[in-house]
Amino acid sequence: MKKIALFLCSIVFTSGFLPLVAQEEHKQITMAVEQLTPEMWNQQRFSSLISEHKRDVIGILQATQKCFKGMYDSVDKGADTFLEALELTIKFYTQIAMTFTANTEICLGMSPIINELEAKLPMIKALEILPSAKDVFEVATRFLSAKENMTEQDLKRALNKALRNKEIKTELKTILKKQCADIDGYINYVNANYAQEVTELAELKAQMQELLSKMQEQQGQ
Secondary structure (H helix, E strand, C coil), X not given: CXXXXXXXXXXXXXXXXCCCCCHHHHHHHHHHHCCCCHHHHHHHHHCCCCHHHHHHHHHHHHHHHHHHHHHHHHHHHCHHHHHHHHHHHHHHHHHHHHHCCCCCCCCCCCHHHHHHHHHXXXXXXXXXXXXXXXXXXXXXXXXXXXXXXXXXXXHHHHHHHHHCCHHHHHHHHHHHHHHHHHHHHHXXXXXXXXXXXXXXXXXXXXXXHHHHHHHHHHHHC
C-alpha cells in the first residue's frame, strides 16, 4: 500500500519537475528544454550558475543517471526488481522537489520564501533537462485497472503482465535507453568542461562517506 501511495502521489513530480511553476508555462518550457543540446544547455542554463549550484546540479545528474540505468537494467529482472528501481527513481525525484520548497517553519511574510525560491530558480531551470519517469510508469502500468482501494498486489500483477509482454518490454527499453543516452550526453559534457567542479564534488562525497563511516563506527562501540 505504501508503494501504491508513493507512485500515485509522487507521479506529479516526475511528470513536471517544478511544482511551483504554472502547468501551461511549464509545458512550454519543457518543450523548449528537450531540444537543447549539451552545449546549448550549458550556454543558456548551466554556465551562469555559481560553483556551489554547479556542483549540486552535477550531483543530481549523476544520481539520475544511476537511477535510470538501474531501471533499464531491471526490465529483464522481473516485476519486484523493476518496481524497486522505479520506486527509487520516484523517491529521488520527490526528494529533489522537496529541497526546492521553502522550508521556513514559521512564515511571518512572503519575502523570505520568495527570496529563497528566486535564488534557487536558476538551478531548477538547469535541472529541467532531467528525464521524466512518467512515460516509463504509464507503459509499465498499462494493464493496471483504475479502481478504488488499489493495493500493492494490484500493481505487481499489472507489472508482471506488462513485463511478460515482449512489445511492452521493448517499448520500456527503448524509452529508457534514450533517456539514459540523453543523461550521458550532459554528464559527458560536464566531465569534459567542468573538471574542477566534478573533482570537488567527488571530494565532498568522499569526505561525507568518511564522516558517515566514522559515525557508524562510534555507534557500534
